[in-house]
Amino acid sequence: MTDAIQSAVKEFIMTEFLPGEDPDELTPTTPLVTGGILDSIATMKLVLFMEERYGVRLEAHETDPEHLDTLVDIAALIRAKRG
Amino acid sequence: MAQQATLAGPGGGASAGATPVAGAGAIRLPLYLAIVAQLALVLLLFRQYQIESGAFLRLAVLAFAGFAVHALLPLAWRLPFFLLLSVAGIFVAIDVANALWLIGCGLVLIGVAHLPAPFRVRVGLLVALGAALALMRARVVEGPMPEAIWPILGSMFMFRLITYMYDLRHEQAPPSPARTLSYFFLLPNVCFPLFPVVDFRTFRRSHYDDDAYRVYQLGIDWMVRGVIHLLAYRFVYYHLTLAPAEVVDPATLSQYLVSNFLLYLRVSGLFHLIIGMLCLFGFRLPETHNRYLLASSFTDFWRRINIYWKDFMQKVFYYPALFRLRRLGTTAAMVVATLFVFVLTWFLHAWQWFWLRGTTLLVAQDVLFWTFLGALVVVNALYEVRHGRRRRLGGGQTPREYAGLVARRYATFWAIAVLWSFWTSESIADWLALWPALRGPWSASALLYPAVVLAVIALGSVERGGVRNVKGAAQTPGEALRVRAVTVASMVALIVVGVESVHTRLGTEIATTVHSLRSGRLSRLDSAKLERGYYESLLSVDRFNSQLWEVYSKRPANWLDTQHAQLKRFTGDFAQVELIPSFVSNSNYGTISTNRWGMRDRDYALAPPPGTFRIALLGPSNVMGWGVGDGETFEALLEERLNASRPPGATAVEILNFAVPGYQPMQQVVAADKAARFDPDALYYVATGRELARNAAYLIELVRKGREIPYPALRAVADEARLDADLEESEASRRLQPFRERLLAWTYGEIVATARRAGARPVLLFLPQARAGSWQDEVAQQNAIAREAGFEVISLQGVYDGHDIETLRVAEWDEHPNRLAHRLIAERLHAALAGAPALVGRAQPAAASPPSGGR
The missing domain is CATH 3.40.50.1110 (SGNH hydrolase)
Structure with a gap:
């Protein structure tokens, strides 16, 4: 079952950072930070997206691979933030 | 049945903090034996080419033998066993008294980090303790610690303690003693004063977070790659490097620029060895120095060259600064945070130098290099913010994309090589004196290095596709087999060529070259500098990728020289003394x-x-x-x-x-x-x-x-x-x-x-x-x-x-x-x-x- 948060984040990443790439290649476990897709600029854009879209406030220490490396991690972080 | 076929399973639970994978740490017998056999080849390779020091070879024997036991233990026992091995490694590499001092000092620092006191108090105490140690390191205060432990103590704690405290502040639960001690006394650290800044959270998270066999194999791949980097470095160091005075025309200028930059292969080679060795114990750490010679922009270079340093700076300084400055607007905050990172990088570079050498490093080229690089990265980042950056998930590339990539990489390579020559020059005037060589006679040989660099970049830019760092499930058996074949074939080829009776049959020139690669020694230029050190006390051994620097780092500060002993006196005549x-x-x-x-x-x-x-x-x-x-x-x-x-x-x-x-x-x-x-x-x-x-x-x-x-x-x-x-x-x-x-x-x-x-x-x-x-x-x-x-x-x-x-x-x-x-x-x-x-x-x-x- 597709997670709605994951889908939204995936769509954002595909549009912003991976235009023209095959969406099927971006799986829930594709490494985004450690795989070189999310660099510091992209991470910041993603943080702004998450904050705006889900009304959460991220801390600097939450920008690491533990929280943002995969779509699964990102969705879990957003869910945890939203309580 | 599959359970019976494995040598070790979860037994005792996954490591705390790690992302457990099914059957974490388990490996089938044939694969285990394949790894052990490959490690025997790696050891042979180390020995054949005298990779690093005798202490490193002893440490490698300990690590590989330790691996054979470690991989068979229940998962819960592995971290304590790794700690035991790391401590044993210290005693194998240095003498007992130094080892005890090193461990004792380390335990005090770790103990202070965990005192039952508020976080700020602990940080204050660590700063005070660090200042006291710095005074002893600078010999302002006479301390009881032996001179030999400083570089290693420094490399273990000067950065890792910062990232450790940062993580401690944000952790829900404190790490186990075994994890903390393993993190600081990391097995191969004792042999390498230049050690990647391993992030504590990554160290914890990556432990057996993928199939054990794949992690072990990755370690072997990286160690072999490290040896190849080191041999390439030796070739450049012994045969290609030139003194600035030898740069007289465009051909020698291009040789100087390329060879000077390629000396960094030593650092990338050592980092591959280190990270590869850690993979053998289940730590699937990030790939180091990911094809940094193929960077296509300044930001790309910064992201690739020392990933561990970049991650450390990003986590501890860049993001906190960026988040604090967000009210300025994202772009302005990014510019300020990036410049902040480069100023700090310069400072921490000097900080590292201080702990390793005991002296301060304040060189104009150093300041200007980081300033230039920081400015270039900021400009590049602003461009990327506005125009985006091409990222790929896989697939092929069009000829136009390929040509564009090669052109960008070629331009970046030369720009960095020029900047690097500035950084490593003895003085700014010395660097400026290189450029009149462009007015020297142009010959066909002037095209040699530009052509070789272009060929390497063109070959390296053929798209491999895919995302880095994908866990085992996403790698096809064919891909895995190809990588294994390349690794094993590289090892066997290098071992065979390294045999004297083989390479002496390949012609005098090849035999001489291979022979020269089989041992680590100083190049003719560094030998001259070492010699000059006695003659003139002019020691400009101030770059971390210098082999001469490593030799000097071992030299006791009180090593008797003529000045200290006042053996000579000034005469005022032609001989002076x-x-x-x-x-x-x-x-x-x-x-x-x-x-x-x-x-x-x-x-x-x-x-x-x-x-x-x-x-x-x-x-x-x-x-x-x-x-x-x-x-x-x-x-x-x-x-x-x-x-x-x-x-x-x-x-x-x-x-x-x-x-x-x-x-x-x-x-x-x-x-x-x-x-x-x-x-x-x-x-x-x-x-x-x-x-x-x-x-x-x-x-x-x-x-x-x-x-x-x-x-x-x-x-x-x-x-x-x-x-x-x-x-x-x-x-x-x-x-x-x-x-x-x-x-x-x-x-x-x-x-x-x-x-x-x-x-x-x-x-x-x-x-x-x-x-x-x-x-x-x-x-x-x-x-x-x-x-x-x-x-x-x-x-x-x-x-x-x-x-x-x-x-x-x-x-x-x-x-x-x-x-x-x-x-x-x-x-x-x-x-x-x-x-x-x-x-x-x-x-x-x-x-x-x-x-x-x-x-």
Whole structure:
């Protein structure tokens, strides 16, 4: 079952950072930070997206691979933030 | 059934904090055996090519044997076992006392980090403790810690403690003692003062977060890649590097830029070895130095070259700054945070230097390099913010994309190479002096390096596709097999080629090159710098990728040198210095004393006693006996032996040692004048190699210091070469290059003339240096000049044959001959003189010969 948060984040990443790439290649476990897709600029854009879209406030220490490396991690972080 | 086929399963639960994968840590028997077999090959490779130090080889044996046990243990036992292995590694690599001090200091720091006190208090205490240690490191305060532990203690704690405290602040649960201790005392760290800044959270998270076999295999792949980087580095270091003074045209300029940049292969090679070794214990750490020579922009270069450093800076400084500055707007905040990171990188670079070397590093090039790079990264980042950056998930590339990528990578490579040459230059003026070479003659060879770089980048830019760091499930068996085949084939090929009986069949040139890659030593340029360190105390060993720096980092701060011992005094004449008469001092290797005349020798009368054949011996520090005690110099041993073996009725022999440490050939002209006053029958001048270069360097030194040059012939050369006091050393050296033979001919001619005026036979002894390498380059030429000048030449070439050169010098950082080497020299010289008895007054001079007999 597709997670709605994951889908939204995936769509954002595909549009912003991976235009023209095959969406099927971006799986829930594709490494985004450690795989070189999310660099510091992209991470910041993603943080702004998450904050705006889900009304959460991220801390600097939450920008690491533990929280943002995969779509699964990102969705879990957003869910945890939203309580 | 699958459970039965594995050697170790979850047994005891996954590591706390790690992302557990199904069957974490388990490996099937055939795969386990495949890994063990490959590790045996890796070990063979390390041994074949003498990778790093003997301590590293011992550590690798321990690590690989430890792996064989570790991989079979229940998962819960593995981290404690790794800790045990790491601690054992410290004792294997350094001596017990140092190991205990290192561990003790480390435990205190870790203990303070975990005191039951508020976080700020603990940070305050750590800062205070760090300041106290820094005072001891700087020798402002005398501490009980041995000198040898500082670089390792520094490399273990100077950055990792920062990231550890950062994570501790944000952790929900404290890490286990085994995890914390393993993190700081990481197994291979003790052998590598330059160690990647492993992030604590990544260290914890990555532990067995993928299939064990894949993680182990990754480790082997990376270690093999590390060896390849190190061998490529050796090739560049030994065969391609040039001194700035050798840059005279576009061809040598491009060679200088490329080879200078490629010296960084050493750091990337070492980091691959380190990270690869950690993978063997389940830590799937990020790939280090990901194809950094193929960076397509400055931001890309920054992201690729030292991923560990970039991640550390990003996590601890960049993001916190960025989040705090968000009110300025994202773009402005990003610019300020990026500049902040580069300022800090410069500062922390100096901080690292301080802990490793014990001195501060404040060099204009360093400041400007990080400023330029920071500015370029900011501009590049702003461009990416506005226009985006091409990222790929896989798939092919169009010819146009490929051509664009190659062009960007090529431009970035050269831009970084130029910037790198600036960073590593001795001075800004030195760097500026490189560029007139572009006005030199253009030849086809000027295209060699640009063409090779283009070819490598073009090949490396063929799209491999896919995202990095994908866990095992996403890698196809075909891909996995291809990587394995490449790794094993590389190892086997390197091992086979490294066998002497194989590479000697591949032609002289290939055999010589392969042979040179089989051991780590200093290049001809670094050897010259090491030598210069004794002569001029001009040590510009201030770059982390310098092998010479590593040698110096091992040198104790109180290692005796002439200045500290005040063995010499200033004279104000052409030679500038001389030995202080009637001096006595104790050194690490025995007593050094001088007689009333300022010779490192027993006392002699001004006039030779009747019936004595007197030899005046001139030379530099290795003749004076730097590194051995009184009576242990080859001069003293030879004198004793000549007199002990004296045939009945033969004259006694006196050898007066006029050698002075640091004397260049030109200064020996003054020493010869002094020796002439003692009425010698023979004057032996000892030449030790690089005479042309060292002789010319002294003239440059005199001109740059504004000293008076009393010899018209030398003043004429200085004028013709357009030397002046403001000229940079490299430029002066470049200008003097065509005059070097003439200068040495003058020096030798003066010494010969002085000897003959005194009625002494001029003899030049060629004494090889106690080091491997290319210091012999000038030997044939210098000996020819000596003969032309009128010297009788005795070569002691081969005096050290049959001995490991390492056993013949005082220390790794001090290549003066030790006691054994002095004994060998005395024996060899005694044998050589037995074949030329006239040179020691043992034969009646022929009627037409110059005077040689004793009184």
